[in-house]
Amino acid sequence: MIIIGERINGMFKDIAKAIRERDSAVIQEWARKQEQNGARYLDINVGPSSTEPVEAMKWLVEVTQEASDLPLCLDSTKYDAIEAGLKVCKRPAMINSVPAEAAKMERVFTMAAEYGAEVICLAMSAEGIPKDAESRVALAMELVATADAFGVPIDNLYIDPLVLPCNVAQDHGPEVLETLRQIKLISDPPPKTVVGLSNVSQGTRDRELVNRVFAVMAMANGLDAAIADACDDELMAAVATARILLNMDIYCDSYIDVFKKG
Amino acid sequence: MAVEIQREKYRSKVGEVVLGATKEQGGSRSHTITVGGESTLPFLHFEGDMPNRPVVALEILDMVPEEWHPCLEKYYGDVYADPADWAKKCVDEYGADLVQIRLSSADPDLKDSSPEDCAATVKKVLEAVGVPLIVIGCGKAEKDNLIYPVVAEAAAGENLLLGVAELENYKAITSACMAHQHNVIAQSPIDINICKQLNILIAEMSTAMAGRIIIDPTIAALGYGIEYTYSIMERARNGALQGDKMLAMPMIGNIGYETWRTKEANTPADEAPGWGEQEARGILWEATTAMAYLQSGMDILVMRHPRAAALVKQNIDELMQDNSY
Numbered sequence: 001m002i003i004i005g006e007r008i009n010g011m012f013k014d015i016a017k018a019i020r021e022r023d024s025a026v027i028q029e030w031a032r033k034q035e036q037n038g039a040r041y042l043d044i045n046v047g048p049s050s051t052e053p054v055e056a057m058k059w060l061v062e063v064t065q066e067a068s069d070l071p072l073c074l075d076s077t078k079y080d081a082i083e084a085g086l087k088v089c090k091r092p093a094m095i096n097s098v099p100a101e102a103a104k105m106e107r108v109f110t111m112a113a114e115y116g117a118e119v120i121c122l123a124m125s126a127e128g129i130p131k132d133a134e135s136r137v138a139l140a141m142e143l144v145a146t147a148d149a150f151g152v153p154i155d156n157l158y159i160d161p162l163v164l165p166c167n168v169a170q171d172h173g174p175e176v177l178e179t180l181r182q183i184k185l186i187s188d189p190p191p192k193t194v195v196g197l198s199n200v201s202q203g204t205r206d207r208e209l210v211n212r213v214f215a216v217m218a219m220a221n222g223l224d225a226a227i228a229d230a231c232d233d234e235l236m237a238a239v240a241t242a243r244i245l246l247n248m249d250i251y252c253d254s255y256i257d258v259f260k261k262g
Numbered sequence: 263m264a265v266e267i268q269r270e271k272y273r274s275k276v277g278e279v280v281l282g283a284t285k286e287q288g289g290s291r292s293h294t295i296t297v298g299g300e301s302t303l304p305f306l307h308f309e310g311d312m313p314n315r316p317v318v319a320l321e322i323l324d325m326v327p328e329e330w331h332p333c334l335e336k337y338y339g340d341v342y343a344d345p346a347d348w349a350k351k352c353v354d355e356y357g358a359d360l361v362q363i364r365l366s367s368a369d370p371d372l373k374d375s376s377p378e379d380c381a382a383t384v385k386k387v388l389e390a391v392g393v394p395l396i397v398i399g400c401g402k403a404e405k406d407n408l409i410y411p412v413v414a415e416a417a418a419g420e421n422l423l424l425g426v427a428e429l430e431n432y433k434a435i436t437s438a439c440m441a442h443q444h445n446v447i448a449q450s451p452i453d454i455n456i457c458k459q460l461n462i463l464i465a466e467m468s469t470a471m472a473g474r475i476i477i478d479p480t481i482a483a484l485g486y487g488i489e490y491t492y493s494i495m496e497r498a499r500n501g502a503l504q505g506d507k508m509l510a511m512p513m514i515g516n517i518g519y520e521t522w523r524t525k526e527a528n529t530p531a532d533e534a535p536g537w538g539e540q541e542a543r544g545i546l547w548e549a550t551t552a553m554a555y556l557q558s559g560m561d562i563l564v565m566r567h568p569r570a571a572a573l574v575k576q577n578i579d580e581l582m583q584d585n586s587y
Contacts, residue, residue, distance in 0.1 A: 249506065250454055250455070250458055250497065250498075250501045250506060250509065251454075251455045251458075252455050252456075252458035252459040252462060252508070253455070253459050254459060254462045254463075257462075258458075258462060258508060
């Protein structure tokens with residue numbers, strides 16, 4: 001499983017402050033720390049309170065790229081901001097994200113095709129997040145078919161079944177796992193899958209424990225990627241171990257270090 | 263309707279390692295040899311590239327061999343006493359791509375030759391032939407650790423392939439290779455996990471050394487567990503092609519050494535009449551063993567009988583014919 005480092009996000013106070021003050025050192029420190037600990041993409045999110053999301057996204061992309069060669073995952077609901085980021089990305093990026101809504105799919109898939117970007121597709125529509133696996137998979141199929149119509153290759157799609165906090169929507173957990181399994185059956189080759197891992201533990205006391213147990217369960221159900229805390233050593237060790245137990249990597253005593261170094 | 267041929271796509275490839283150095287590069291070899299670089303499983307030229315052909319080394323010792331089968335005397339008997347002449351004959355008469363010298367005389371239970379004597383022998387062999395050289399110790403770790411730095415220094419610039427590093431004893435040889443820019447054979451006991459771990463440990467000593475490792479998975483001869491080594495090599499190569507950098511190294515095997523320990527290669531015809539003539543049988547046993555390992559990705563085959571080596575070189579010629587479509 002690929003870890004998309006979640007830390008460069010304006011929801012965190014230090015990042016919001018760094019964006020306001022254009023303090024590149026803070027951003028670059030987090031870029032390096034996440035890469036060293038095993039992140040293979042870096043999520044870039046200016047945060048909900050940014051007053052100038054387009055400029056902020058452009059700046060964040062530029063300063064992050066000075067510190068790390070990892071591909072970036074441009075995370076915003078404002079597509080102008082994503083497009084500004086795509087324009088300055090040195091290597092193909094990932095767009096985070098698009099729901100199964102016609103106007104949004106048109107905008108995002110057009111951009112994705114133009115910039116050769118990967119896309120995180122959310123299994124939700126204007127009506128919200130479905131509760132059961134079947135409805136999530138139906139939305140995934142709609143997203144895959146629409147992406148194809150716009151010329152986005154299926155290899156570039158990551159379906160996010162949408163994870164909800166386990167303390168408020170406990171019944172969604174098994175549905176998400178079932179969705180992960182079924183998505184691998186909707187086409188050949190199938191799209192990849194991704195989750196926003198930390199959502200599952202929102203508001204719980206032992207957040208890191210909940211995150212890593214769910215990560216391993218999702219991997220066993222075929223999960224390809226997670227937006228997660230790459231600096232959580234226990235999480236990274238659990239993921240590396242799950243890769244061994246799923247026969248994705250060849251065992252050696254230093255397998256955790258090898259996973260982090262990529 | 264046209265048939266669509268399914269081709270496997272590989273994510274990565276095996277690293278290339280250059281052996282030997284010419285005068286311009288600081289050595290004295292007439293040419294260098296590059297091994298590795300495969301971006302497909304062996305000889306599937308239709309799925310990827312195999313830019314460098316597998317090579318055949320002939321093995322020599324730095325003393326008259328005590329346990330080699332007498333049938334080899336008619337090929338090497340006149341040069342057994344002089345490693346330089348022996349190496350020259352391997353190259354000039356038997357077409358060896360490179361020569362591997364085993365410093366057997368350093369064994370404390372044999373002649374206990376000093377590191378300086380070993381270095382002098384290596385220098386003599388380097389002067390006698392122009393091909394890149396593989397040098398391996400006597401097999402007693404304590405003594406070998408004294409030999410590596412002296413030989414590495416004496417042959418500085420020649421870009422040797424020096425062996426062997428093992429999980430329990432890799433630091434001295436790796437340091438010697440780092441200091442004088444040689445390549446190292448990393449040997450594991452038919453064990454993919456140890457193979458990978460040893461490569462990691464060597465790479466931790468020096469990032470540059472990661473690109474100077476040749477894997478010796480430890481091989482078995484035909485009839486003695488060849489399928490175990492075969493599957494380990496297959497797994498390593500599949501790992502390499504799927505992006506596992508710590509397994510993406512070329513591989514070497516001591517085909518001659520292992521084959522000529524088997525009863526099938528050595529038993530005289532009068533003791534086993536149904537088996538046919540001993541020498542022909544030994545040659546085929548060695549060549550067949552080598553051919554199986556070509557198919558599992560071996561890049562350097564260290565052989566003993568010159569006629570077995572010739573058969574294998576011919577087999578490599580045939581396998582390297584383009585079969586892409």
